[in-house]
Amino acid sequence: MKKILTIVVPSYNVEKFLPNTLERLTSGDNKSKLEVLVVDDGSTDNTKMIADRYQKKFSSVVRVISKENGGHGSTINVGISNASGKYLKVVDGDDWLDTNQLDIFLDRLEDIDTDLIITPFWLYDNKKKKKMLQNSSVDTQNGKAFLVDSGKLKAIPPMHECTFKTEILKKNSITIDENAFYVDVEFVVYPIPYLKDFCFFNIPLYMYRINVGTQSTNPESLIKNKNMHYFVIDQINSYIKGFKKSVSRVRYLLMKKRLSQMIAAQFKIIVMSKIGFSTMKELKSLREKIDTSLEFDLKYANFPVRVLIKTNFIFYPALHYLALLKFKYTGE
16 A cells, blocks of 8 residues: 655654654554654664564554664654655654544545645643644645745744655755754755645644753753754755755745744854853854854844844843743743
């Protein structure tokens, strides 16, 4: 049976969460339409053993691919190259999809041929055990396809909202950087020059788990890995520059907006670092780069970052404490 959707499950030491992820994917009525590729990224716990158990039980649905550790991007690359489904979605090994919504989604995918499908997602607070629906930034008619160049797509959605036509990813050799965090942004930006159309389905599908201590998005990890975050910024910046003259202005601005938001996040990461001369020097260095080499527009940054830049960083100590306080209470 031809698979409608390939779900790539990047998995590294997720023994605590993977059973839930795979159980949700394999318990639906439409599971025969699914291909689930569990890409074990050199885990040192029982991740592979758990994945193998599901592969044995659901051999026509689940396939385990084991590889040496290469980071999140490497698992996505392996998933793309091995995918056989018409569409492809990435679901991290500590997240999951709503089974009932997935059944509905699979039925809808059979009737369309759109390049990008956008669906809302839930934030699941792992500490509070509560979920919060995240309304998509896409404001279009449910189920209707629009050209990317129509301007109806106001922003590039996060990975949790995106399902891409597999052919687009394969044909254009979409490749994500390996051995790096934060490459989910590459995954959603790099296909933009090649997409013809998109549509929105109001099917809340993805459960994105937050407030997990091991995540690369907690303050300690962000500060520790800020050079890696900047590496991804630089990679995306080079990618956008390469397409600046060959894509429509709509597509260029979509990519520039997403990069600007990531650069704004870099300012926030630096601000969360220890207050001192070296932090101020780092802020000014990044400011110089946005003036000289980065594809950045201040209007796409959030309000605190705009204030930070416009006031030449004089309020950065206050913003330091505000940023840490916000993360403590919101996880963001």
